Amino acid sequence: MKSSGPLSTSWTAYLCLLSVLCSLFTPVVLVKENDFKKCHQSGFCRRNRAYADHALAQSSWQAPYKIFSAEGAAAVSLKDGQFEATILKTVDEQGSTVNLPLTVSFLKSGTARVTVDEEKRKSQSIELRHDSKARKERYNEAEKWAIVGGLTPDTDAKITHEDKAGVTVQYGPEGAFEAVIKFEPFAIDFKRDGTTQIQFNDRGLMNMEHWRAKVDKPEPEKKEGEEGQEGEEKKAEEEPKKEEVPAHLDESTWWDETFGGNIDTKPRGPESVALDITFPGYEHVYGIPEHAGPLSLKETRGGEGNYEEPYRLYNADVFEYVLDSPMTLYGAIPFMQAQRKDSTVGVFWLNGAETWIDVTKAKGSKNPLNRNSKASTNTHWISESGIMDVFVFLGPTPKDISKNYAELTGTTALPAEFSLGYHQCRWNYVSDDDVKEVDRKMDKFNIPYDVIWLDIEYTHEKKYFTWDPDMFKDPISMGQQLDDHGRKLVTIIDPHIKNVDNYPVISDMKSKGLAVKNKDANDFDGWCWPGSSMWIDAFNPAAIKWWTSLFKYDYFKGTMENTYIWNDMNEPSVFNGPEVTMPKDNLHHGNWEHRDVHNINGMTFHNATWEALVSRKKGEMRRPFVLTRSFFAGSQRLGAMWTGDNQASWDHLGAAVPMILAQGIAGFPFSGADVGGFFGNPEIELQTRWYQAGAFYPFFRGHAHIDARRREPYMAAEPHRSIITAALRLRYSLMPSWYTAFFHANQDGSPIIRPMYWTHPSEESGFAVDDQFFVGSTGLLVKPIVEKDKFDTEVYIPDDENYYDYFTYNKVSTHKGKSVSVSAPIETIPILMRGGHIFPRRDIPSRSTQLMKFDDYTLVVVIGKDGSAKGELYVDDGDSFEFEKGQFLHRAFEFKQLLLTSEAASKPSAEGQAEGEWMKQFRDVSFDKVVLVGAPSSWEGKKEVPVTSGGETHKVRLDFYKAEGGRAAFAVLGRLGVRMGADWEVDFA
Numbered sequence: 001m002k003s004s005g006p007l008s009t010s011w012t013a014y015l016c017l018l019s020v021l022c023s024l025f026t027p028v029v030l031v032k033e034n035d036f037k038k039c040h041q042s043g044f045c046r047r048n049r050a051y052a053d054h055a056l057a058q059s060s061w062q063a064p065y066k067i068f069s070a071e072g073a074a075a076v077s078l079k080d081g082q083f084e085a086t087i088l089k090t091v092d093e094q095g096s097t098v099n100l101p102l103t104v105s106f107l108k109s110g111t112a113r114v115t116v117d118e119e120k121r122k123s124q125s126i127e128l129r130h131d132s133k134a135r136k137e138r139y140n141e142a143e144k145w146a147i148v149g150g151l152t153p154d155t156d157a158k159i160t161h162e163d164k165a166g167v168t169v170q171y172g173p174e175g176a177f178e179a180v181i182k183f184e185p186f187a188i189d190f191k192r193d194g195t196t197q198i199q200f201n202d203r204g205l206m207n208m209e210h211w212r213a214k215v216d217k218p219e220p221e222k223k224e225g226e227e228g229q230e231g232e233e234k235k236a237e238e239e240p241k242k243e244e245v246p247a248h249l250d251e252s253t254w255w256d257e258t259f260g261g262n263i264d265t266k267p268r269g270p271e272s273v274a275l276d277i278t279f280p281g282y283e284h285v286y287g288i289p290e291h292a293g294p295l296s297l298k299e300t301r302g303g304e305g306n307y308e309e310p311y312r313l314y315n316a317d318v319f320e321y322v323l324d325s326p327m328t329l330y331g332a333i334p335f336m337q338a339q340r341k342d343s344t345v346g347v348f349w350l351n352g353a354e355t356w357i358d359v360t361k362a363k364g365s366k367n368p369l370n371r372n373s374k375a376s377t378n379t380h381w382i383s384e385s386g387i388m389d390v391f392v393f394l395g396p397t398p399k400d401i402s403k404n405y406a407e408l409t410g411t412t413a414l415p416a417e418f419s420l421g422y423h424q425c426r427w428n429y430v431s432d433d434d435v436k437e438v439d440r441k442m443d444k445f446n447i448p449y450d451v452i453w454l455d456i457e458y459t460h461e462k463k464y465f466t467w468d469p470d471m472f473k474d475p476i477s478m479g480q481q482l483d484d485h486g487r488k489l490v491t492i493i494d495p496h497i498k499n500v501d502n503y504p505v506i507s508d509m510k511s512k513g514l515a516v517k518n519k520d521a522n523d524f525d526g527w528c529w530p531g532s533s534m535w536i537d538a539f540n541p542a543a544i545k546w547w548t549s550l551f552k553y554d555y556f557k558g559t560m561e562n563t564y565i566w567n568d569m570n571e572p573s574v575f576n577g578p579e580v581t582m583p584k585d586n587l588h589h590g591n592w593e594h595r596d597v598h599n600i601n602g603m604t605f606h607n608a609t610w611e612a613l614v615s616r617k618k619g620e621m622r623r624p625f626v627l628t629r630s631f632f633a634g635s636q637r638l639g640a641m642w643t644g645d646n647q648a649s650w651d652h653l654g655a656a657v658p659m660i661l662a663q664g665i666a667g668f669p670f671s672g673a674d675v676g677g678f679f680g681n682p683e684i685e686l687q688t689r690w691y692q693a694g695a696f697y698p699f700f701r702g703h704a705h706i707d708a709r710r711r712e713p714y715m716a717a718e719p720h721r722s723i724i725t726a727a728l729r730l731r732y733s734l735m736p737s738w739y740t741a742f743f744h745a746n747q748d749g750s751p752i753i754r755p756m757y758w759t760h761p762s763e764e765s766g767f768a769v770d771d772q773f774f775v776g777s778t779g780l781l782v783k784p785i786v787e788k789d790k791f792d793t794e795v796y797i798p799d800d801e802n803y804y805d806y807f808t809y810n811k812v813s814t815h816k817g818k819s820v821s822v823s824a825p826i827e828t829i830p831i832l833m834r835g836g837h838i839f840p841r842r843d844i845p846s847r848s849t850q851l852m853k854f855d856d857y858t859l860v861v862v863i864g865k866d867g868s869a870k871g872e873l874y875v876d877d878g879d880s881f882e883f884e885k886g887q888f889l890h891r892a893f894e895f896k897q898l899l900l901t902s903e904a905a906s907k908p909s910a911e912g913q914a915e916g917e918w919m920k921q922f923r924d925v926s927f928d929k930v931v932l933v934g935a936p937s938s939w940e941g942k943k944e945v946p947v948t949s950g951g952e953t954h955k956v957r958l959d960f961y962k963a964e965g966g967r968a969a970f971a972v973l974g975r976l977g978v979r980m981g982a983d984w985e986v987d988f989a
Contacts, residue, residue: 032319035260036328036579039310043253044209044272045356048382049310050247051274052205052358063204064090066184067166068099076167076181081106081153083169083179087116087186089210098210104179104188106157109150109404110172112179112190114200116388118210121271126211129255132267133521133587139386139596142352145603146634150407177394190345192394196280197345198338200390205276205380208388211269214255262578265519265585267593274382275390277347282338283375284757284767287346288313288357289662290329290631290643292321292655295755295770297336300326300358310356310382315599315630317573317580320645320679323655330571330644331631332599333666337401338377339757341764344398348391348405351383352600352632358382384584385596398665398758399750405667406749410637412670414746416623417878418488419564419640420738421450421849422728423701424712425490428457431471432478435489438712439482443847445714447725448732450848452482453490453566453701462530463503464493465556475558483562486850490627491559492566495538495605496573498530505550509536514543516594519585526574526582535572535582538604539597540589544611551612561617564625565609570602571630602630603638610638621881627699636668640699648677648708653690654786658770660697664751665758670742672699681709684720685788685826691724692829693784695731696775698738698752723827729845730829734775736840736857736873741776743874743890752776760798765817769796777872779837779862780806783822783830793830794819802835802865802934809933810966835934836864838871838893843928849878854921856928857980861895863934869895872905875980877918887916889981900930900986925980930973935960939971939988947976949984956986 039045055061068075068086076085083104088097099119106112117138120126124136157171166182178191187201200206245251254270256263279285284296288311299306307325313332321329334349336357349355358380381390391408393401424442429435435452442449460466467475479489497506497515509515510523515534518524523534537543553559574582584595594601606628613624626639635641643659646652656673663671675694676682682690691713694700704711713724731738741752751758753773756766772783772795781803783795797803797814804811805822812832814820822830838861846852861869876888886908894901915923940962944955957974978984 033322033327036316036318037259037312039312039356041259042354042356043257044270044384045310045382047209047248047250047253047270048205048207048272048274048356048380049358050250051207052276052380054246054248055204061204063185063187063201063206065100065186065201065206067102067181067186069183078157078159078167078169081108081155081157081171083167083181086119089208091210100208102186104169104181105151106154106169106171106179107150108152108154109407110154110177110394111150111404111408112171112177112392114188114388114390114392116208116273118208118271118387120211121268126268127213128267129214129269130265130267130519132265132519132585133591134267134585134593135591136268138271138273139352139592140389141590141592142350142386142389142600145352145600145607146350146632147408148410148634148637150404172394190392190394192345192396197343197394198347198392199278199280201276202278203276203378205274207272207274209270209272211271214269259578262583264578264583267519267585268385271385272382273351273386273388274380275388277379277381277390279338279345279377279379281374282340282343282345282377283361284339285336285359285377285379286339286757287333287336287662287666289333289666289668290331290659291326291662292323292329292643292659293325294768295658295661296768297359298326299360301360310358310380313355313357313599314579315571315581315602317569317571318644320647323651330629331602331635331641333631333633333668334381335405335633335666336379337398337665339398339761339767340374342396342762344395344401344761346393346395346401346405348393348408348633349381349383350389350391350633351386352597353384353386353595354598355381355383385593398761399748402665402667402749402751409634409667411747411749412636412668412742412745412752413638414623414883415640415670415742416625417735417739417849418450419625419699420735420742421700422448422731423451423453423490423699424449425453425455425701426704426708426710427455427706429454430457432474435478436481439485439487441712441714443485445721445725446845446847447713448728448845448847449487450850451488451490451564453492453703455492455706456494456529457706458491461498463498463500463505465505465550467558472558476560479558479560479562483560486848488562488564488625489560490564490566490625492568493609494529494567494569495535496526496528496530496533496569497536499525499532499534500530506534508546509534512542512546514540514546516582517587519583519587521587524582524586527576528569528573536605536608537588538601538608539592543589544608547608548612548615551609551616553616561620561622565613566627567602567606567609568629570605570628572601572605600632602628603632603635606631606635606638622879623881631668633667636670640670640672641668642671642699642701643673645678646674648680648682648686650686650786650788652677653686653693653784654771656693656697657773657784657786661751661753661755661770661773664698664753665755667749669745669752670698672697672701674701674703676702676704676711678703679705679708682711684716687711687716688720688723688826689785691727693786695727695829696753696773696782696784698742700731719827726827727829732846732849732852733841733843734780734839735849735852736842736875737776737778737780739878740840740872740874741778744776753782756796756798763798763817766796766798772796774834777837778839779834780839781832781834785824785829791825792821792823795822795830795832800865802862803832804835804862804933804968806831806833809968809970811934811968833860833862833933835862836866836869837862838869838895840871840873853878854925856926856975859893859927859930861893861900861930861932863895863932867897867936875922877916882916882918885916886913887919889922891980895932898988900988902982902984904983923979923981926978927976929975930986932971932973933968935969935971937962937969939969942988945973945986945988947978947984947986949978949982
């Protein structure tokens with residue numbers, strides 16, 4: 001939403017003056033990197049990196065972890081898909097050990113889960129410092145928030161080999177997977193079809209910092225004659241030099257840690273958990289959003305072009321973030337995939353605490369003549385607290401990985417259709433009249449949009465659930481005008497509640513004990529937009545129930561059924577807190593420390609608001625729309641996200657696509673970036689190119705800072721206004737394809753915009769390509785222009801199929817694995833249609849998705865090299881949950897042997913039930929036309945073709961256009977005259 005720091009009316013005037021002055025100078029990156037930790041400033045990260053350096057420097061290093069054995073035999077068991085044992089960690093030279101319970105769960109889906117706990121903490125047999133009320137266990141409730149299914153055990157899993165060195169467990173579909181569990185030192189190799197794919201602890205970097213009591217060492221007594229400088233010098237001369245304490249054993253940050261003037265007390269002492277995970281033979285790894293860097297993750301241990309710092313996952317309010325950096329941003333999904341030719345695997349590190357991930361690569365062979373030797377990727381995962389809880393996915397395809405991950409964490413909620421349209425936002429529209437005027441002008445210039453947004457200034461003195469009485473005097477009339485035009489309103493609601501008298505929301509929250517607590521178990525007070533604030537503890541079921549009551553129409557007066565919500569600042573952002581967030585020793589529901597749940601916090605607030613919107617009115621049951629800035633694994637079930645406070649620069653435009661692609665493959669594809677850039681004033685070429693790119697973001701919103709100039713699309717001078725309008729209309733034209741892509745994401749977790757490695761996992765030359773993508777299963781290949789004065793571009797072609805220009809039908813001369821030059825004048829975005837695909841669109845311009853709900857369709861058939869093509873259309877009312885009761889249409893289209901057919905792709909579970917109101921109205925919708933690109937020359941001279949449906953046949957006009965110049969032959973079929981839900985066929989023979 002916006003940068004950190006309080007803002008008042010007087011400050012607004014000051015900032016306006018400052019922005020004018022700043023515009024005279026070259027813009028610079030304003031993020032204060034020193035406000036956020038580097039690894040060496042984070043005690044547990046520094047210790048574990050040092051531990052890795054110590055281990056890897058020793059040729060004879062053996063990790064101090066082994067499976068417990070009794071009388072020479074390992075004490076292990078496998079029952080109902082669950083392997084159990086105890087790991088012993090040797091903690092000193094005397095051989096003392098601590099017990100770490102181990103469970104390896106083999107799941108029916110083929111996923112494996114490895115969990116390691118600490119017996120002493122698990123049994124609560126520890127002492128806390130400072131009389132803390134915090135829980136004594138390692139945090140083990142991340143599963144409650146992230147996991148919704150997929151845990152059915154594989155009861156067919158069996159031990160196929162066992163000896164003193166370890167056991168081998170066979171599991172997975174058709175027994176194709178194996179887990180080789182090694183006893184001493186403890187390690188696991190995960191195999192598919194007999195080949196090792198993933199290794200745990202093969203480099204011996206596993207490290208679980210066990211509980212130990214703090215021993216306060218007394219100051220040594222000074223002897224007579226050793227007073228003063230002379231005595232100290234004499235003492236230093238007499239005493240032997242002490243060997244410096246190894247960095248990984250440095251106790252300086254075990255018990256307390258200071259950063260930026262804030263002290264983090266650690267009542268449980270050090271408890272970090274770390275593990276090395278190796279992907280042998282895999283050169284590319286992806287995922288672990290959110291970071292502003294390339295899709296294929298860089299190495300993090302230095303070297304040319306690499307990072308010096310590990311990737312960090314610690315949700316934070318980062319002001320104007322740095323690009324090409326492993327620096328933490330607003331959300332965290334600790335899910336990583338690895339890719340090599342024809343093989344994809346992945347791991348999901350289920351931990352909600354601050355986490356750092358090192359990535360390094362090693363050549364498979366030191367022989368420079370061995371060109372076929374593949375690099376391996378080594379990763380080192382480090383979290384501050386919690387149990388070790390890791391899921392392993394063995395693929396072998398990207399789609400398998402996406403599907404299995406989605407079985408665990410859930411899929412993207414099927415969104416309300418309006419949310420796929422264009423959203424118009426800025427900080428801030430100043431009044432209800434301002435909103436109405438923007439709405440009127442969008443119509444005046446025939447620019448489609450679906451939603452207008454209100455930032456924090458709509459509230460009365462930054463008190464949520466209120467309206468500014470001077471500027472938003474009649475919000476109902478504002479909402480009514482939008483509703484009359486088929487549009488929606490989104491208002492912002494943040495988790496910080498103004499701590500002031502005579503404000504019922506804060507009074508109620510405090511009286512019910514629903515706020516986050518400080519380390520002393522009192523209500524935590526911090527600073528955010530309203531000034532002194534308190535934060536709802538959305539981990540608490542009672543807090544969620546209370547929160548839902550605030551959104552009732554009779555409580556949040558001025559809202560209507562077309563009002564939806566934006567959750568910002570939910571990392572949480574605390575202006576006067578360490579790293580602009582909460583102290584880690586704050587306490588949440590169940591007395592878990594904030595350090596345990598920090599990365600989950602934003603999702604809990606997102607969840608509470610989602611629950612509120614589905615219960616605003618009894619029987620309403622409209623699909624919620626809630627945008628979030630902070631997120632965790634599982635947030636995809638609740639709504640959309642955006643990439644935060646970007647800048648109006650070409651570099652930030654270029655960074656957006658890799659970031660959105662990373663979100664998609666990490667299971668959260670409903671994502672976008674602020675079009676035009678949040679900070680600054682984009683030049684008109686940049687703004688235009690950004691709208692063209694944004695038209696292909698799953699979440700499409702224009703947004704601007706309070707100090708940025710107004711830049712609604714209609715304000716652009718010609719020809720750029722028409723070019724921007726054309727990009728918006730293109731988005732709306734393709735809405736049926738977007739909605740179908742979201743349906744697939746909802747069904748199996750597949751990304752909505754798809755990178756080359758995901759669609760073509762055999763083509764190694766495309767594994768690092770992250771500036772272009774396919775839209776769902778449409779075959780539309782999009783390459784946004786992200787450079788100034790760039791009027792052509794190189795598009796990578798991953799296969800030897802036919803490709804055609806979307807707008808001209810020109811056939812593109814392509815070669816598999818090579819790039820082709822494509823013209824891209826300012827009025828055009830490069831879009832290629834891949835042969836073999838069929839996709840639906842709507843060609844009648846409309847002002848909003850609601851107003852095009854019953855418009856006819858166009859079907860585009862792009863004939864492949866083999867003369868065939870396939871595609872789908874999914875459609876429902878786009879608003880309610882009636883699709884769960886079978887109120888939808890899902891059609892499969894196929895062109896084969898000169899026959900075009902439409903059949904049901906899936907049938908409602910309650911087949912034969914009565915049609916609902918939407919289904920009845922939709923009966924009259926048809927295909928206005930069918931366009932066939934790459935049509936055979938034999939069709940020349942055909943004037944009509946037969947269409948058969950329901951046993952009846954009629955003729956439909958066919959217009960054939962022969963190939964000319966570079967344009968391919970194509971044909972246009974007139975109105976089909978058949979029901980959308982009916983089976984039909986068109987015979988072109």
